[in-house]
Amino acid sequence: MSYEIVKQAKNRCVGTKKVTKTVEQGKAIEVFVSKDADPRLTINLVALCTQKGVPVTYVDSMKMLGKACGIEVGAAVAAVVNE
Numbered sequence: 698m699s700y701e702i703v704k705q706a707k708n709r710c711v712g713t714k715k716v717t718k719t720v721e722q723g724k725a726i727e728v729f730v731s732k733d734a735d736p737r738l739t740i741n742l743v744a745l746c747t748q749k750g751v752p753v754t755y756v757d758s759m760k761m762l763g764k765a766c767g768i769e770v771g772a773a774v775a776a777v778v779n780e
Contacts, residue, residue: 700765708778731759734773
């Protein structure tokens with residue numbers, strides 16, 4: 698279900714740096730974090746989302762999240778963007 702939200706989103710961003718920037722700018726609607734991603738990559742982003750009031754949804758697989766985003770590699774994080 699969560700993968701479908703990412704797949705159907707018109708605007709999305711992928712990757713820790715881009716998603717962090719998007720959340721800081723207040724453009725992220727929802728952030729998706731892979732459970733199998735290295736916590737050192739995601740812990741600060743999750744804290745930022747909590748601070749900014751952006752909902753965080755955990756998904757099972759980096760590979761599946763990457764596929765839902767239309768990329769060939771796994772994705773640790775992705776965000777649906779309001780633009």
